[in-house]
Amino acid sequence: xxxxxxxxxxxxxxxxxxxxxMKTYRDEKGETGLSAFDVLKKxxxxxxxxxxxxxxxxxxxxxxxxxxxxxxxxxxxLFREEKVKKTYWALVWGDxxxxxxxxxxxxxxxxxxxxxxxxKFFTRGRYETExxxxxxxxxxxxxxxxxxxxxRFHQIRRHAAEAGYPLVGDPDYATDxxxxxxxxxxxxxxxxxxxxxxxxxxxxxxxxxxxxxxxxTFGKILKELESTD
Numbered sequence: 001x002x003x004x005x006x007x008x009x010x011x012x013x014x015x016x017x018x019x020x021x022m023k024t025y026r027d028e029k030g031e032t033g034l035s036a037f038d039v040l041k042k043x044x045x046x047x048x049x050x051x052x053x054x055x056x057x058x059x060x061x062x063x064x065x066x067x068x069x070x071x072x073x074x075x076x077x078l079f080r081e082e083k084v085k086k087t088y089w090a091l092v093w094g095d096x097x098x099x100x101x102x103x104x105x106x107x108x109x110x111x112x113x114x115x116x117x118x119x120k121f122f123t124r125g126r127y128e129t130e131x132x133x134x135x136x137x138x139x140x141x142x143x144x145x146x147x148x149x150x151x152r153f154h155q156i157r158r159h160a161a162e163a164g165y166p167l168v169g170d171p172d173y174a175t176d177x178x179x180x181x182x183x184x185x186x187x188x189x190x191x192x193x194x195x196x197x198x199x200x201x202x203x204x205x206x207x208x209x210x211x212x213x214x215x216x217t218f219g220k221i222l223k224e225l226e227s228t229d
Contacts, residue, residue: 004039007062008210012071012203014040014049015210018063020189020218024054040065053079056154058169060215061088061194074202079151085198088146088156089124089214089222091191092165093178095140098123102159109153118149119159125225129184139181141168143225156192167191187217 008015018024018036025037040049050072052064066072078084099122105114121144129138142165148155154173160166161173168174168191169182185191193214201208213219 002034002039003043004036007212008208010204012067012201013052013075014044014065014067015197015208016040016063016065017212017215018055018060019215020058020060023057024063025051036063037065052076053151055194056157056190056192058190059088059192059194060189060218062197062210062212063194064197071202075199078199078202082149083199085196086148086151086194087196087198088148089193089195090144090146090156090160091141091168091185091221092144092160093139093141093168093174093181094165095126096121096123096142096144096163096165102163104159104162106152106155106158115152116150117152117155117159119146119156120149121146127225127228129181139178143222157190185217185221187221189218191218191221193218 005017006014007017016036023033023035025035037049037051047067050066050069052066052072052075055061055063064075066075101121102119104117106117107113108115124143124145126140126142128140131138146156157167157170157173166174166178168185169187170190171179195213196211198207198209214222
């Protein structure tokens with residue numbers, strides 16, 4: 001069985017890098033495929049593992065698990081109170097503002113009720129794909145850094161799409177043209193990664209800062225973009 005990359009561990013919690021394509025945990029009966037929760041239970045058979053929050057299957061990056069139920073409750077409280085600073089990198093279609101925030105309320109996945117939602121972001125770089133036909137322009141895309149203050153279902157993806165900047169590789173919110181154009185990136189995933197978490201440790205009362213870098217093809221693309229700036 002594959003092992004997950006552990007970026008932080010102490011007596012109370014684990015922070016891992018979840019790969020794209022893996023669910024945080026299986027939440028429906030009959031689901032197949034190993035989740036990050038399943039792998040960690042095998043990887044740390046001597047410990048009890050408790051999910052704290054989740055990442056979409058297609059998103060890679062930082063994910064916290066608690067090693068005690070009381071710690072899981074304390075961490076979930078920090079998320080609810082917006083005391084965990086979450087930073088994501090994404091590639092989006094178009095040319096968004098240099099810095100702005102998206103605050104349109106989003107409907108709840110289950111009830112459909114409107115929920116407060118806030119995503120702050122700034123644009124790290126602006127680029128253009130190679131033209132499909134010689135003499136024609138490529139498609140504009142941008143690298144943005146997002147800080148979602150709330151944690152709604154598909155929040156970054158929905159906010160970006162609502163603003164007219166769907167994520168590269170997004171199968172749900174991008175246009176058909178954008179889905180087709182995404183093939184130039186050679187990625188079979190959404191261009192979204194959780195790269196930084198900052199919070200006050202719930203029991204030790206000391207700051208925790210953990211960072212990572214997007215994996216595989218997405219990470220390589222970002223490194224190439226950095227080298228062209």
